[in-house]
Amino acid sequence: MSIQWFEALLIAVTSVGSAAIALIVASLVTQRMQARRPARSTLPELEPAVFLFDDHQLVDATGPARALLETAPAGATDWARLTAVLAPRFEGFCERMQSLGRIGRIEMTSRSDAGDLRLCAEEVEGLARITLFDRDAEGSGALVDGLSLRAIEDELDLTRRVLDDLPALAWREDAGGAVTWANRSYVLRAEALDKDGIGITWPLPQLFPDLEAEATEQRISLAGAQDKALWFEGYSHPLGEGRIRYAMPADALVRAERSLRDFIQTLSKTFADLPIGLAVFDRRRQLQLFNPALAELTMLPPDFLLGRPTLHAFLDRLRETRMVPEPRDYTGWRQHMADLEKAAASGFHSETWTLPRGQTYRVTGRPHPDGAVAFLFEDITSEVAVMRRFRAELELGQAVLDRLDEAIAIFGSTDELVMSNAAYDRLWRTDAESGLGRTTFAAALLGWRQLSGPDSFWQQVQERRARTALRTETAGVLCLAGGQHLACCLTPLPGGATMARFTPLPATASETKVVPPAGDLSAEVASLPDPPVPPPIEVARAAR
Template sequence: MFGKAGTGMLTNMILALALVATSVAAALIALLLVSVLRSRQQPRPRIADTAPALEPTVFLFDDRTLVDATAPAWALLQATPVRGDEWSRLSAFLAPRFENFEARMGRLAEEVVIELAGSGDAPLRLRAEYHEGLARITLSDLTSEGQAVLVDGMSQRALEDEVTSLRKAVDSAPILVWREDARGDIVWANRAYLLQSGALEAEDELTWPLPALFEAAPDAKADPTVRRARIERNGKAPLWFDCHSLPAADGSLHYALPADTAVSAEISLREFVQTLTKTFAELPIGLAIFDRQRQLQLFNPALIDLTTLGADFLSARPTLFAFLDRLRDARMMPEPKDYSSWRQKMAELEKAAASGRFEETWALPSGQTYRVTGRPHPEGAVAFLIEDISSEVSLTRRFRSELELSQAVIDAMDEAIAVFSTAGVLILSNRGYAHLWGTDPGTTLGEVGIGEAMKTWEAQGNPDPVWAEARDFVTEIGPRASWEANAGLRDGRSVACRFVPLAGGATLAGFRAIGEAPARRDAPASRAGTAGQKARAAAV
């Protein structure tokens, strides 16, 4: 259909089109390779480079009423732990971070524009502008200016939960916690401190600046010890606290633990010790109390008088062995034979006193006599009581001497004497009584009553109603009259008996042996037994 010329032209056209297509494809492939190579050579853009700028923190106030705020501003107010209106919450956050914040903001209408720079590890910058009755406050974080900060949602949530938990823990603490800056101004406090100081006038109202409850604390770095402080209250007992101060960044952190119970216990203990001291001061007995380390902790004035040890020596709280050594040097204790045995004895004395078994009588070279008693006390303490019993010993010796003299007097009497108590117990007899009746009541271990004495009389004498009358007379209660009678003995002699009532219901029985048995000299009524005794009692 087409001639040879047409066929040649068609072939040339096809070849030209093929050449053009090949060139275009090669160009496209070259462009693609160049693009891939450039993409590998150039760094990929960072997320921070493509992130949008952070929204500023801006507040718009009409006096104390918040008119508008940006999202970060609302988030800041929500994160503030203080309750109240928006201005109170913002002031609680900004006042610790900007010096004279309240005073400067009070002059905003006059100055129109105020710029404040904060201090600390994360300083803030504040710009306040006044226009047509409205105050625009802008906050900037100087540490993050020009940077974009991205935090993933889970990390932000974890941080917020931790902050919320810590805030609740601190606000719920039953102790007072507050923080002071380098100038000593209180920049933060927990709820317990706010309530105690009255800074929370109502549930939702907070006054600023925060009042100081305690006097200025010492430098926490120089003096980290605990100090006792109190809060005075009108018409009420003061509140006591143990204050702990710790150094912190740009200031100090303080904790006040309630100490009312401890102070009350200390006051009670002090009053108790004062009462004991006054009581011990009036005691004539010397008192020395040694603690578990055997150091003198308490003594009274009587100890100074009895031991002649100086008050300066006792006030120095000597040990027990130093105390005993000083007593030995002052010759206020028995002189030992040798020092080593004396030390051993003192060690045994200390052990015996600790177990409550020590009691000794010290005869001093001066002629005085001391009774020393050791008593254990709680917590391993030991108390020693030193009592001057010289007068008591002297009285006992004099009484014993008088008894011996009285016994010698009645032993020298020819008449046999026996004295019976109100209960009818033989309490005194002489040598003549033992010789007459053949028995010595003084050698008998047990008591000798009127019944046993009557049996002795009857065994040595003839049957006679005198013995029964004597028994009834000794045990009779009430007014009595003296009477006499004679009775015969088995050896043929007779004995003259007399019975005399003594003071206190006692009775004296006297017997005198007679060589020949005389007639009875007592009244007939005396031989009438009990009836005769009652008649004599009635006569008295």
């Protein structure tokens, strides 16, 4: 009995010990597993991207929201930067946000190609609160990184496309000058210069070895097709230990500069042979261009003109050398020169200078682009002398005609009255000064007929002039209203002009008036006595 009881007791104790050991081991394993598994309350809570705007001014924002703004492009305001990020992702973003004050709440879902984003905009006490949710990042704790990373990736993709489509060549060099990055234009240009046809390998070849390291702007060339030089404007900017460089195409600029240089050379050669003096002043009224004729006409030394004097210094020097009209006072002369400058700058202006040395200059001012003004100096001394001589001859001829008793009127090729004498004005009651250039032959013929009464002679003259333009001399006798008889003779002159002469007849000669037939009126003039001619002494006195 004692042995059986002892065995039973031993079995019971062994079972209890095994159970206790099992419970202890299970407890330890559970504690380890709980230690390895983080508590649900310790998981990081997702912080949404929330913006609070007062009109276009950012009032407050959460951390993820500020991180998203840092990836946005530069803009005048925070609202403009946020719009640059959200407008491409949400259709009608700008239009719908304008109605937030009227609606109060707006919810939008992003485009299909912009991920699974949701936007909620609310009006809170006059402020606009905008909240962004990324459904793809919900439950993963990656909301902040998801929005920022997507914005960075989009901007990086846009930057790559812009650089690849850039017509200029762009590349990066390390500290040793090796090309470590290049855009598509640079790679294509390098492939075009690969004459061996084996292709290009990295690092890419250096296309512009002559470009200076610190060059802010440098004109460089590159051999192109058929050894034709391609021109570029090179720029270099430091970037870390290396530098970023650009080569802008400048072929059009080089061609324009070459054309301009050739044009200026052509103008310079033309101006050098021009007898008219030329002076071009820029918008600051400083001499920029002149020709040799200017120095000859103004008597100014070339070294003074090469010093690019101002317009006032130029005019003062002309006054010192007595190459301007003699002024009454210096103040009035300076005011006249100022008026000349203003008139030339506003439009075409011309005036005549009579110099103390007896010369006569025509000074012309013309405006030029960008506020510049050009002056032309032309010596018209001989032209003025010819005009004065011609005017004196005209005055002498008019004086001779006015001393004649015979009434004379001359009509030009256009049938306008160009000259008449005092006897004609007294006879037909006209004014020579007001009638010149205005009275036509038809109007004069009408006045002659009114003052001489009806006569078949005028009808014959009108018909013959209409038929033959008075190519032959036509003569006749007419009677004025007061009974005085006149011998009229219409004589053609060179150049299509016509001279009309009216000679008073003595009473004995006018008693037997015979009008010849219309075909020939010269017989009547032949039967008339010769008109009275002034004595030679009187003609000589009139000439003096």
